[in-house]
Amino acid sequence: MTEWSTDGVFVDTLASPSLTDPVMIEGLPGVGNVGALVVEHLLEELEPTLCARITSEHLPPQVMIDADGLAQLPSLEIHAVSIEGRDLLCVSGEQQATNPVGHYRLTTAVLDIAASFDVSTIYALGGVPTGELSADPAIVGAVSNESLREPAEAVGVDFREREPKGGILGISGLLLGLGGERGFDVTCLMGETSGYLVDPTSASAVLSVLEAWIGFDVSYDRLDARAEAMKPVVQQVQQLQEGDAEPAGGDDLRYID
Amino acid sequence: MTEWSTDGVFVDTLASPSLTDPVMIEGLPGVGNVGALVVEHLLEELEPTLCARITSEHLPPQVMIDADGLAQLPSLEIHAVSIEGRDLLCVSGEQQATNPVGHYRLTTAVLDIAASFDVSTIYALGGVPTGELSADPAIVGAVSNESLREPAEAVGVDFREREPKGGILGISGLLLGLGGERGFDVTCLMGETSGYLVDPTSASAVLSVLEAWIGFDVSYDRLDARAEAMKPVVQQVQQLQEGDAEPAGGDDLRYID
């Protein structure tokens, strides 16, 4: 096994709860924001404990301003949540690395935290763009080792040869790649999504696969409400697509949250 | 607290005056040059002592030539000035970092200097682009911790949810982000400005807020003269805007100093 660097990546440990066989679930921003929606949903529905915060020179050199005028330094956060006796470690954040080397180093820091909690199983969540709106999105999978295919297929995950064609980029991809090298069981679950709208429907589909696999039940109310709120936009886009026309205000509809 | 690197950043300490509870004020080039105008004004009006000069591999690989044909290596400068018993540490310079990592490292070096002078309060000055000329610009604020909102609002600073939308980039943003992490009280004061002209009027507005907050009075003559000198350009732009036309020589009018 090789030793990857975490130079320029800084981990603040804020809590070290005792967890039983925890599973790590990563959902950073990406296609359709699918992965981020799932993890945000878990953090909203359950009672999260902030265990660690990762800041880095390799994250964007800026702060975002919150609703109270407070500046937020870019970071990844690791929260522990517990549901029906299952311990989950959720990885969330608003940004990814600014450069290729940074992706490797941030991923290594996340894996170091996973190791410190004796995590053996990691789920990296995301979306796979199809260019089409779908009411019933399939979940496409990719795995770090062959033994994970059978349990994935048992809960309805699709495996498709050499897809996504362009590979999987950023931290989700490297959790599979570097995590696999370090002996973690890593599965990437990607909900089909149009690619041009935030997609709570796809997020629900990913969440249901995750529930079936790990074994827990969480309320879908908030995700359902988000999907409901998106409906007028979705319908407008569908009408425009059926009319084979470009949506008039296309740009404005993108990624409405 | 995490340990951020200053690799590739070099600090020359040139003077170590004994200062009483000094406040740091940063004004580097940016939108409307508002922050830089304020800090340059303080350095012109008062009697500055150059305390430290920061050079770095992360600043642009070039020199500028001054009025005497002398080459100037890019640098940030820290000057001490004193006014009515208040000690100020001014951060000025002509350039920012060439890469994201450099922004983090230069900001860390500035904070190290602040710490060496026992600074507890930092003001990062800048502009926020509105796309419109204004004779009475508001001052928008962002803070590193909640306790700073009340005193800011008391001197007329506006707080707006999640604004500026794109966050605050570069050293001003990271002074808030990294400075906050290190326990400094950091406020960013951003004068509304068109975004396409150097704006001494906005700079005066920022300066008056700063004076009220810190408690000092400085002459505005030079800033007023600069604003006066800009008037013909401003009027020309206003006429063109009212006529809903693009300024004929628009490019040439931008950032006239």
Add this chain to the structure above:
Amino acid sequence: MTEWSTDGVFVDTLASPSLTDPVMIEGLPGVGNVGALVVEHLLEELEPTLCARITSEHLPPQVMIDADGLAQLPSLEIHAVSIEGRDLLCVSGEQQATNPVGHYRLTTAVLDIAASFDVSTIYALGGVPTGELSADPAIVGAVSNESLREPAEAVGVDFREREPKGGILGISGLLLGLGGERGFDVTCLMGETSGYLVDPTSASAVLSVLEAWIGFDVSYDRLDARAEAMKPVVQQVQQLQEGDAEPAGGDDLRYID
């Protein structure tokens, strides 16, 4: 001799077979995929032993998904193969470095492996774009020292003043440059190729030069079959070129494998 860094490059040694005077042959993706086709062909025809795998922060931050849904971390691989008493060390991979510094460091790691096997001779394989389809491509050479020209010319390699005009980029180029500095005998063999189609014909031409020089015989069946499979595409392109017209679906024909 200078000490070049391999920071951020990780070598996993997987086997250390005892080899007799092994020759290193590098074929990474590039113009017409010529070099990669030759090395892949050798690995398919012979019985390769995976000796080392190189992963790096300087390779793309992503994984590719294989036919089984397994994630593949970008890497360079070093395989040993044996043919008619000749030991060969083949360097293959699907990607190159993401940045200039990375090219230097990955090349240094490859040369370190070459040194560990007491390699003295290295062949870097590639294509040189001509803009024209050719049934009988010439092989253009470049060498790390003058003594290599005579044996190269003896097996039909062309030397052309200051060609390729833009130099030789990436690992092939640096194997020549850095390898030469370290005392290796390095020859770059570049098959003429159109530059807009994967070119098994050019690969066969490079392979035959290599066979004549090193002294071995390998079946060409698979490369011939690949060339045969390309024929309809090649003919279509030829007809379009003779008609002095742009191929209708030109973009779609590029790099059909």
Add this chain to the structure above:
Amino acid sequence: MTEWSTDGVFVDTLASPSLTDPVMIEGLPGVGNVGALVVEHLLEELEPTLCARITSEHLPPQVMIDADGLAQLPSLEIHAVSIEGRDLLCVSGEQQATNPVGHYRLTTAVLDIAASFDVSTIYALGGVPTGELSADPAIVGAVSNESLREPAEAVGVDFREREPKGGILGISGLLLGLGGERGFDVTCLMGETSGYLVDPTSASAVLSVLEAWIGFDVSYDRLDARAEAMKPVVQQVQQLQEGDAEPAGGDDLRYID
């Protein structure tokens, strides 16, 4: 004084001749190739000894192929030449750094070599683009300290406020900036040049200033021959300019050597 890094820069010392009060002259490729033409001319006219060769991860990751098919790793070279009892150290090369940090590190390595030879005076040669062809180009100067202006003006060097406007980039600029910080007397001599042709006439003008300042005489025959060879191109461009027309084959005429 600050300690600048030379990480990733490698110096091979090849000869250490004993030199008397040597002057360093840098001429790397740039505007009109003026600086490079002067230094190449000195190396051709005199008998150079190669003292040091600088290679680096921060130079382009490629090799160029010479007239004999030999691969050349990018490098900077330091040659000693002697003329009329004056010892000169010439800095030449075909490329500059690929990134900002690299410019700082390569310049630092050059200054370290200058220091090792007890150099106190450095001339950085280049061109300043005027957009116009001139038979009698002026020489524009920039200096690292004020005491250099008088001797420069004594040999006809022009000083112009804040020119060149965009500053001086790359190694020439940083020799002034970093060299000045380290106590070297550095002058940049920039020959006026059109900016779109290689300019041996401007190079001759720079050379004559250099000769007058340092005190030596070298034959101009080769530079004159080069200028003569350029005449048809220059005349063609002049005719086209006088006709106020764009040169028909303008692109093809650029940088004909």
